[in-house]
Amino acid sequence: MHNTEEIAFVMYLKPGNEAEYQRRHDEIWPALSAALIEAGILDYQIFLEPRSGHLFAYQKRHNDHRVDLLPGLPIMREWWDYMADIMEVNPDHSPVVRPLDRVFRFPG
Template structure:
C-alpha cells in the first residue's frame, strides 16, 4: 500500500462550507476515487491557518496520475475554486509532503 500526503489552503471564512461540500461528495467522484485505488482519503483542517492536511492510501500498483485529467475532477475543482487557493486550471494548490516517520505494529 502506498500513502500520499499533501497540504492545501482554504480561503478564510469557508471552513463550514468546505466541510459541507465534502459531506455531500458527488457519488460519481467517490466512485472515480475508489476505481483509482484510493482506499482511504482523510483531510484535516488547521483552523488557525486554514491549512488543509490530506493523506490518502492507495492499493498496491495503483496511481493517482490520471485523476487530474478526468472531467468529473475538473468539475469538482471548478466547484471548489471559490473557497480554496487554486492554480489557473482550478486545481487546488497542493504541496506534497515527504514522509519522515512511520510506526507500524
C-alpha cells in the first residue's frame, strides 16, 4: 500500500509575466516552504507552457496530508495576494485551478 498520492492540476499565468512568475518562485518565502512541508507536500513542481501561459502543477504528498488547511493560513493568503496580479485568480485571490486526470503512467 502506498503512503503517498500524486495529483496534477493546471493554473493560468497572465500574458507577459513569465519572468516575474519565475523570479517570485525562485525567491519563495521560507515560511511558505515550511507551511507546504508541514501540510505534507513532498514534491511540488510547476511547468510553464509558454505559448498558452498554462502552468502544469504536480504534487506528491503524504496520504494523511493536511493541504486542505493551507487556505486558512495567513502565509498562504499573503502569497495568493502577492501572486494575484500575474495569475488568473478567484475573488479570494486563490489561483484558478483545474484538476487533471491521469490518463497514462510509465511504468504503470
